[in-house]
Amino acid sequence: MKEIKKIAIVGLGAIGAIYGSKLLEINPDNFKVIANEARAAKYSKEGLKINGKTYYFNCVDPKEKTEAADLIIVAVKHHHLPQTIKDIKNHVGPETIILSLMNGISSEEILGEEYGMEKVMYGICVGIDAVRTAAEIQCSTMGVIHFGEKVNKTYSDRVEGVKQLFEKAGISYNIPEDIMRALWWKFMVNVGINQTSAVLKAPYKVFQEVKEANELMMATMKEVIALSKKERTNLKDEDLDSFRDILNKLAPDGKTSMLQDIEAGRKTEVEMFAGTICELGKKHGIETPMNEALLKMIQTLEKMNEKY
Numbered sequence: 001m002k003e004i005k006k007i008a009i010v011g012l013g014a015i016g017a018i019y020g021s022k023l024l025e026i027n028p029d030n031f032k033v034i035a036n037e038a039r040a041a042k043y044s045k046e047g048l049k050i051n052g053k054t055y056y057f058n059c060v061d062p063k064e065k066t067e068a069a070d071l072i073i074v075a076v077k078h079h080h081l082p083q084t085i086k087d088i089k090n091h092v093g094p095e096t097i098i099l100s101l102m103n104g105i106s107s108e109e110i111l112g113e114e115y116g117m118e119k120v121m122y123g124i125c126v127g128i129d130a131v132r133t134a135a136e137i138q139c140s141t142m143g144v145i146h147f148g149e150k151v152n153k154t155y156s157d158r159v160e161g162v163k164q165l166f167e168k169a170g171i172s173y174n175i176p177e178d179i180m181r182a183l184w185w186k187f188m189v190n191v192g193i194n195q196t197s198a199v200l201k202a203p204y205k206v207f208q209e210v211k212e213a214n215e216l217m218m219a220t221m222k223e224v225i226a227l228s229k230k231e232r233t234n235l236k237d238e239d240l241d242s243f244r245d246i247l248n249k250l251a252p253d254g255k256t257s258m259l260q261d262i263e264a265g266r267k268t269e270v271e272m273f274a275g276t277i278c279e280l281g282k283k284h285g286i287e288t289p290m291n292e293a294l295l296k297m298i299q300t301l302e303k304m305n306e307k308y
């Protein structure tokens, strides 16, 4: 197994900053943030306050020719992926592992189309309640990174390398045997809670306490379960229950990444959530009324943010 020494991250927002700060602490000389000049000015000159402590990150411009990284972590929003793929080019070598921590079921394949699936590692973060404001990035729980190859009956050398790194950094992880099922499970969660929270402007406590909000979220998630059966990723109704425990541990005043986007006037990942569900619904002849409505409502909220 090759030890992972040179690490690069792209995307120092809620997720990237939380895990990035852990990796910077154990590897200050070999941890770089791929960022253009404007972003670099924020991260390295002014520093970034993460859970009460200010971190100064070493940045490298995407245009700079540099040594290939052993590991590149991708933690951007879905619509930033096309530019991100260009920006990591100078860091990708023959043995680089590209690990996506992005929500959704497609970022890995999109990265793989450019760099080859043999370089890509699947990943998602479960149970983290990271919130990004202009002043600080905070979380009350860091959750668990689920990662691995498509099938993990035994662990590949690459998986062993990332596992060892996370252990050293104190990052909790899980290596599911069937990663596509894990990605779909997280997708179901996001399609449910991210979208309904964005429309209701509801922090986690609303879903923890208000029956009607919870029912809306669950009805939206059930559309994912119906499609998962067709796509052979085999989610079941029982999979709804495993989110209940995680939800109850999230900070009551915490907010989903999509609600944070709406409140900050940023574009959301709605096309990657409801948009994907509506397309898959058409493909399989399954009705997806909750997602059709949420798609239109969230696109309206985005336009209202732009216009009014």
Ligand SMILES: NC(=O)C1=CN([C@@H]2O[C@H](COP(=O)(O)OP(=O)(O)OC[C@H]3O[C@@H](n4cnc5c(N)ncnc54)[C@H](OP(=O)(O)O)[C@@H]3O)[C@@H](O)[C@H]2O)C=CC1
Binding pocket: 010, 011, 012, 013, 014, 015, 016, 034, 035, 036, 039, 075, 076, 077, 078, 080, 083, 084, 087, 101, 102, 103, 104, 125, 126, 128, 129, 130, 131, 132, 256, 257, 269
């Ligand atoms: N927030 C959460 O609790 C969770 C989020 N996720 C998922 O993780 C992913 C990231 O989300 P999150 O961290 O919340 O997103 P944020 O919007 O907080 O952060 C994304 C960051 O990426 C930066 N970025 C975008 N494009 C580039 C680029 N080309 N080069 C360098 N930096 C870039 C943005 O910079 P700038 O602001 O300057 O544009 C921003 O800092 C998403 O897929 C999300 O769904 C998963 C689990 C939980």
Ligand SMILES: CC(C)(CO)C(=O)C(=O)O
Binding pocket: 103, 125, 126, 127, 128, 129, 130, 189, 190, 193, 194, 255, 256, 257, 258
């Ligand atoms: C599950 C949840 C809501 C928190 O980890 C998330 O993934 C997000 O905010 O995007």
